Amino acid sequence: MKVISKEEITSNFSMKETMDSIESFYANKESEFISPDRMHIEDGENTALLMPAFYGDYYSTKLAGVAPENKNAGKDTIHGLMVLNDRKTMEPLFLCDAIAITALRTGALGGLGIKYLAKADAETLGIIGTGTQGWSHLESALAARDIKHVHIYNRTEEKAHQFKAKAETRFPQVTFTVSSVEELAVKSDIIVTTTTSTTPVLPELNDTDWKGKLIVGVGSFRPSMQEISDQVLRIADEVFVDARSALHESGDMIQAGHLRSDLENSWDLEKIITENESPQDLEEKTIVYKSVGAAIFDLVVVQSIYEKLYK
Known part of the structure; x- marks a missing residue:
């Protein structure tokens, strides 16, 4: 069994490759997959997640823990392990850090939402929350659109400035600004929320101020979060x-x-990709894309990494 670290994953597999792997999976899916709803076990504010999936020659399991208060101790919110097995024999093939897989997978899902649902000339991005998912969605947004300016907001302003400094070094062609959440919302074409907040982080604006914007929500994964x-x-x-x-x-x-009666008719990512049809008149519309992830996406990503590095 191969064992690989978080650093080895991020240095050998890019966000663009991750987006391509998920997009290709849906565009060229050869057989059905098994991906049951993940098991949530809540322990106070913490959540343990068990996420198995089966597709093609592989079976995978992600064991993850989400501890929102870790941010106060300067630690990652998410920890876990990911195992890839041979589906026929069930032999373990590959063990890796689940944080790297989750960051790539979640960023890629948001990036694909941006690719298909944001207006083509979107140039400004707003990121609310500067943890691991904030960074992964910066990477995926830059892969999906020609972003020229990024507004950053974090409840702890010092962390927003740290994020800004890191981003300016990594992406010198982009301008970064630490902004109020109101300024971010008004000035951004694409807004990404990456928090575990239980109360809305978007400000109240005039209804018309939301026109032409794509809102990508990725942080809320429990019923108590919004x-x-x-x-x-x-x-x-x-x-x-x-x-x-x-x-x-x-x-x-x-x-x-x-709040609305049409939600059950919402398209999911599979239909968005296979139909290859984006909403019309995006300059006049407010679009919401909600991403929570699923085990099949983790399997697709870890399979792609395994096959790139070892096959």
Whole structure:
């Protein structure tokens, strides 16, 4: 069994490759997959997740723990391990750090939402939350659109400035600004929320101020969490999800279900990719895309890494 570190994954597999692997999976899917809803075990504010999936020649399991208060101790919110097995023999093939897989997978899902749902000339990005997922969505947004300016907001302003300094070194062609959440919302074409907040992090604006924007929500994965405001959920012209499980796992989508009657007709990522049809008149619309992830996406990513490095 091969064992690989987080650093080896991030240095050998890019966000663009991750997006391509998930897109290719749906575009060229040769057989059905098994990907049950992940098991949530809640322990106070912490959540343990068990995520198995089967596809093609492989079986994978991700064991992850989410501890929102870790940010106060300067630690990653998510920890875990990912195992890839031979589906026929069940022999373990590959063991790796789940944080790197989760960051790549989640960023890629958000990036594919941006690729298909954001207006083509989007140039400004707003990131709310500067943890691992904030960084991965910076990478994926830059892969999906020609982003020229990024607004950054974090509840702890010092962390926003640290994120800005790191981003300026990595992406010198892009301008970065630490902004208020109101300025970020008004000035950004694409807004990504990456927090575990239980109350909406988007500000109240005039309804017309949300037109032409794509809101990508990726932080809320429990029913008690909600990042996207009731205002945006109510006025959104179209709502999309990465997987149908988002409709009952995320507080954002549960609340959206209370506010609108069309939610069950929302397209998921598979239909978005296979139909290859983006919404029309995006300059005049408010679009919401909610991503919670699913085990099949982790399997696709870890399989791609394994096959690139060892086959």
